[in-house]
Amino acid sequence: MERVTTGIPGLDTIIGGGYPRGTNVLICGSSGTGKTIFCTQFLEEGIVEKNEPGIFITLEERTADLQDEMLGLGWDLAEHQRNGNLMIIDAASPRIGASEGSELRIGSNFEIDALVLDIHRAATRIGAKRLVLDSIPALMLKVGESEEFRGALFRLSALLLEIGLTSLMTTESIDPFLVSRYGIEEFLARGIIVLSLEEEVSDLKRFLRVRKMRGTSHSLKNIPFEIVKEKGIVLYVAK
Ligand SMILES: Nc1ncnc2c1ncn2[C@@H]1O[C@H](COP(=O)(O)OP(=O)(O)O)[C@@H](O)[C@H]1O
Ligand SMILES: [Mg+2]
Structure with missing residues (x-):
């Protein structure tokens, strides 16, 4: 089985050399647990170390905010965009669509099928x-929240499988045993990684x-x- 490196030092070994190529992994955790950073590190390593361009669909932060935050971790997303190694599809801004002068547009009414089409175009282009x-x-x-959403997620995951993209999707985990709020995510995800903040002698520690x-x-x-x-992200793996 071909593997895709995670970008997190130490994590590849834990999962047998990396994510199985083409897989879809759900990254669960409450706010501030490091989900966005975990995912960006995956794209960053792909671009810098493996010559694997990436797509970032951002729905929580605008492109500019995402770029600023990641710069603090040493990752220059804007540069990757200029070099054609990264496409950020900004669905957080009022004007939905791929950022920075791209002609990719989703339109004023958000439609998931338009997003799927947009992803397909972006993937082909870079x-x-x-x-x-x-x-x-x-x-x-x-x-x-509807049956339609469920269907749309299925079409999205079918497309990702078809074009062979290895993907990470984030979600909150409210109930650690249910893992995801909607169930469907868990059903669609071939892998699940949970990030958490836990109290240890009055300090919060990341896991x-x-x-x-x-x-x-x-x-x-x-x-x-x-x-x-x-x-x-720096893991502390017991030797
Ligand atoms: N430049 C940085 N250096 C160290 N830690 C940072 C930096 N930027 C953000 N963080 C930490 O990462 C947290 C946010 O991580 P993030 O991936 O955005 O979480 P989530 O997406 O799960 O809400 C911040 O609360 C902060 O603790
Ligand atoms: Mg986030």
Whole structure:
């Protein structure tokens, strides 16, 4: 099975060399647990180390805010965009569509099928291999909670499979046992990684746990990590 590196030092070993290529992994965690950083690190490493262009669909933060935040971690997304290695599809701004002078547009009424088409075009244009959708609940807010959303998510995941993109999608986890709010996400996801903040002697500590990774045997341990300036996520894996 071909593997795609995660971009997180130490994590590849835990899941047997990386994500199975073409898989779809759900990144769960409440606000501030590091989901956006985790996903960006995946794209950053793909672009810088593996020559694998990426697509970032942002629904919670505008492109400019995302660029600013990630610059603090040493990742220059704007430069990747200029070099044609990264396409940010900004569905957070009032004017929906791919950013920065691109002719890609979703239109004034948000339609998930238009987004799917947009992803397809972007993937073809830059030869994308990796994709991030941040976040599913924000997408659901735009589309509305309905049967239609479910169908649309299916079409989206079918497209991703067809064009062979390895993708990460974020969601909140309210109930750690249900993992995701809508169930469907879990059903669609071939892998689940949970990020959390847990109290330890009155301090909050960050943890990562691989809950599910199809086709892979993996540890279920809660692995401590930190978010480090100019580095991103640093795992503390026991030797
Ligand atoms: N430049 C930085 N250096 C170190 N830690 C950072 C930096 N930028 C953000 N963080 C940490 O990352 C957290 C946000 O991570 P983020 O991925 O946006 O979380 P989520 O997407 O789960 O809400 C912040 O609360 C902060 O603790
Ligand atoms: Mg986020």
